[in-house]
Amino acid sequence: xxxxxxxxxxxxxxxxxxxxxxxxxxxxxxxxxxxxxxxxxxxxxxxxxxxxxxxxxxxxxxxxxxxxxxxxxxxxxxxxxxxxxxxxxxxxxxxxxxxxxxxxxxxxxxxxxxxxxxxxxxxxxxxxxxxxxxxxxxxxxxxxxxxxxxxxxxxxxxxxxxxxxxxxxxxxxxxxxxxxxxxxxxxxxxxxxxxxxxxxxxxx
Amino acid sequence: xxxxxxxxxxxxxxxxxxxxxxxxxxxxxxxxxxxxxxxxxxxxxxxxxxxxxxxxxxxxxxxxxxxxxxxxxxxxxxxxxxxxxxxxxxxxxxxxxxxxxxxxxxxxxxxxxxxxxxxxxxxxxxxxxxxxxxxxxxxxxxxxxxxxxxxxxxxxxxxxxxxxxxxxxxxxxxxxxxxxxxxxxxxxxxxxxxxxxxxxxxxx
Numbered sequence: 001x002x003x004x005x006x007x008x009x010x011x012x013x014x015x016x017x018x019x020x021x022x023x024x025x026x027x028x029x030x031x032x033x034x035x036x037x038x039x040x041x042x043x044x045x046x047x048x049x050x051x052x053x054x055x056x057x058x059x060x061x062x063x064x065x066x067x068x069x070x071x072x073x074x075x076x077x078x079x080x081x082x083x084x085x086x087x088x089x090x091x092x093x094x095x096x097x098x099x100x101x102x103x104x105x106x107x108x109x110x111x112x113x114x115x116x117x118x119x120x121x122x123x124x125x126x127x128x129x130x131x132x133x134x135x136x137x138x139x140x141x142x143x144x145x146x147x148x149x150x151x152x153x154x155x156x157x158x159x160x161x162x163x164x165x166x167x168x169x170x171x172x173x174x175x176x177x178x179x180x181x182x183x184x185x186x187x188x189x190x191x192x193x194x195x196x197x198x199x200x201x202x203x204x
Numbered sequence: 205x206x207x208x209x210x211x212x213x214x215x216x217x218x219x220x221x222x223x224x225x226x227x228x229x230x231x232x233x234x235x236x237x238x239x240x241x242x243x244x245x246x247x248x249x250x251x252x253x254x255x256x257x258x259x260x261x262x263x264x265x266x267x268x269x270x271x272x273x274x275x276x277x278x279x280x281x282x283x284x285x286x287x288x289x290x291x292x293x294x295x296x297x298x299x300x301x302x303x304x305x306x307x308x309x310x311x312x313x314x315x316x317x318x319x320x321x322x323x324x325x326x327x328x329x330x331x332x333x334x335x336x337x338x339x340x341x342x343x344x345x346x347x348x349x350x351x352x353x354x355x356x357x358x359x360x361x362x363x364x365x366x367x368x369x370x371x372x373x374x375x376x377x378x379x380x381x382x383x384x385x386x387x388x389x390x391x392x393x394x395x396x397x398x399x400x401x402x403x404x405x406x407x408x
Binding site (some may be wrong): 021022023110139141145148149167169170171173174175176177180181189193194200202203204 | 317375384
């Protein structure tokens with residue numbers, strides 16, 4: 001009987017970096033969830049943005065929990081989702097650079113939120129949920145500045161809901177961030193570490 | 205006439221990482237300041253903790269600014285200092301692991317501040333100053349947990365004022381951080397980027 005295995009149900013490089021930096025041992029199993037179906041269901045249910053993010057986080061951790069082999073049924077499975085909210089509307093990842101450009105034009109000089117939902121499953125059901133909602137204020141930027149950023153940034157920004165990587169060159173778009181920085185990056189860390197300790201998965 | 209050179213007057217690896225991640229081009233010149241002398245002067249002046257941190261940041265950037273060769277006199281020189289504050293008292297880096305242990309025993313289960321002062325010099329005088337004061341709440345920890353952390357962490361924690369590296373294994377000591385995460389790491393980023401833009405050192 002060792003510590004239970006921790007599994008990150010996400011293909012996100014930065015979520016893995018966050019756990020790795022904090023010295024958390026874990027494995028990665030990418031969930032096979034159809035996000036479109038879940039988002040449509042959320043819409044049909046008139047789910048709010050936080051509720052939708054949580055539905056996605058739950059679907060991811062449960063999908064992986066149900067695939068576990070017999071030697072891993074005790075594992076702790078972490079699912080997470082992020083939705084960008086601006087003026088009451090939710091935004092998903094931009095489809096292409098044109099969409100990224102118009103996203104940044106919309107967000108410059110204003111405050112938006114990044115909703116991070118985490119759901120943790122063990123023994124086939126969700127045992128823990130967490131929602132964080134940090135607020136980010138982008139500085140006012142001209143179209144020329146936005147284009148200079150898009151030219152300098154890599155296409156990896158298309159994997160982010162805000163069309164920026166705040167931990168890289170995207171730092172230069174911001175004036176202020178209020179709330180948990182790890183929630184901004186996509187995985188609210190301190191409450192999750194607390195859960196992992198209480199499940200006996202970490203020594204401290 | 206290109207952009208002015210940016211010089212980081214600090215030997216801190218994490219301050220360099222912060223600028224590098226944000227895509228800021230810079231050189232490093234370590235200041236040759238005697239911190240003990242400045243701290244004694246601050247004490248004699250009954251300077252507060254923020255004032256003391258600022259005196260140190262100014263001394264660092266001015267020391268480097270005065271060493272600049274003729275081809276670099278236009279450079280923008282960044283000095284920074286960090287002091288830990290707990291219950292009104294200032295704390296410097298712990299001298300050894302024993303001191304680190306008692307520091308963590310003091311801080312566990314309570315809230316402390318990390319004062320980050322930045323001073324920027326150009327053409328031989330200080331042109332800009334910034335103070336940030338994020339608040340960090342450490343979770344309650346037993347002596348066993350503190351020892352487990354100290355055994356697992358590297359001696360690099362002795363280069364930090366709090367006896368932890370919050371960006372590494374030290375994340376596991378915290379419950380909550382309020383304020384600028386980069387100020388916690390040692391270099392308040394967004395206001396500094398703003399200054400660098402206004403001095404013509406960055407395109408965006």
